[in-house]
Amino acid sequence: MTVRSRLLKILLQEDLNFLLTNRIPRGLATRFMGWFSQIEQPLVRDLSIGIWRFFSGLDLSEARKTRFRSMHDCFIRELKDGARPIDRDPAVLVSPCDAIVGACGTLAGTELLQVKGFPYTLQDLLGDGDLAAAHRNGRYVTLRLTAGMYHRFHAPHDCRVEQVTYIAGDTWNVNPIALKRIEKLFCKNERAMLRTRLTAGGHVVTLVPVAAILVASIRLHFLDPLLDGRYRGPRVTACDAPFQKGEEMGWFQHGSTIIVLAPDGFALCENVQEGTTIRMGQPLLRLP
Numbered sequence: 001m002t003v004r005s006r007l008l009k010i011l012l013q014e015d016l017n018f019l020l021t022n023r024i025p026r027g028l029a030t031r032f033m034g035w036f037s038q039i040e041q042p043l044v045r046d047l048s049i050g051i052w053r054f055f056s057g058l059d060l061s062e063a064r065k066t067r068f069r070s071m072h073d074c075f076i077r078e079l080k081d082g083a084r085p086i087d088r089d090p091a092v093l094v095s096p097c098d099a100i101v102g103a104c105g106t107l108a109g110t111e112l113l114q115v116k117g118f119p120y121t122l123q124d125l126l127g128d129g130d131l132a133a134a135h136r137n138g139r140y141v142t143l144r145l146t147a148g149m150y151h152r153f154h155a156p157h158d159c160r161v162e163q164v165t166y167i168a169g170d171t172w173n174v175n176p177i178a179l180k181r182i183e184k185l186f187c188k189n190e191r192a193m194l195r196t197r198l199t200a201g202g203h204v205v206t207l208v209p210v211a212a213i214l215v216a217s218i219r220l221h222f223l224d225p226l227l228d229g230r231y232r233g234p235r236v237t238a239c240d241a242p243f244q245k246g247e248e249m250g251w252f253q254h255g256s257t258i259i260v261l262a263p264d265g266f267a268l269c270e271n272v273q274e275g276t277t278i279r280m281g282q283p284l285l286r287l288p
Contacts, residue, residue, distance in 0.1 A: 026170060027170075034228075037071045038070050045069070049074055052148075053148075057148050058148040060077070062150075064081075075151060076152065076251050079150060079152075084150075084280045084281045086246035087281060088245070089283070092269065092287070093156045093157050093262065094157070094246065095284040096154050096156045096207060096258060097145060097280050098149045098150045098277075098280050099144055099257075099278055100144045100278075101144075101273060102141075102142035102144050102179075103142050104140060104142060104272055105140065106137065106138070109136055109137060110123060110132045110136050114184070114186060115180055118179065118180070124184055125186055125187050125191075125208065126193055127167060128165065128193070131204075134206075135206065135261045135263055138262050138265075139267065140261050141272060141284060142258075143260065143278070144256075151252045152250070154249055154281070155196075155246065155248075156207075156260065158199040158245050159196040159197060160199070160241060160243070161249070162196065162197055162238070163193075163195040163238055164193065164195075164237045164239055165195075165235060166192045167235070169189045169191065170188045171211055172185050172212065172213065174210060189210050190211035191211060194249070203263050205262050205263075207258055208261065209252065210256050210259065211256050218252060221248065221249060260285070266286065266288060268286075272285075
């Protein structure tokens, strides 16, 4: 057993992991990491990226550039052209990001699962009764981005972003250990709701990026302000931002989770199962 595997085995013990990643000043730790990750001093940059690679298995072979100004610059890296082929089937909604598939399936009315036995409602998540009603009995997929993954996200289909809603909140860890212990965790954390309307058929598909400890902040190409705990702009922002399937919409300043919500009539693609890894551009949901 390698040193890395021994350390990971220790750190992934449930009680210890939960203690180290949740029972600390979460907001303060997140703000510190936001500052520290952007330090451009070469020694700090190289050491922090080296530690990150050691613990996360970070693979930079697909990165567009090979030198980075800071750990944050590495975190939000772009990929080489063609690294993520986009499924062009017009009947398919593709994954907006690289991720591990978490809970997924059919909503029971407006109720969905965080993990087995831990339900929550769209009203609690979205804070918008009309938007919750638009997804009643629909489909959902929870996409969890791990630390070493590509952290930019893209349009799942040809669409227009009609509205962005930002909700300030906590920064609990969103790993499986925390999801089994904290009820309605996604409804407690900082998050944004991107309401999109598909060009084909006019269906409403909502993307919900959720923040987590050390990994808050969302940057959208079509909005100027950074969405994070310091944001003091309007809670709801009307938009008219068109995107083509696979086009980049923005990125996590650090990273976390995206919940994809689709209306009734959509179906999960065969490759979408809890625990599987999916890449941006691969089939996620099939349109009615």
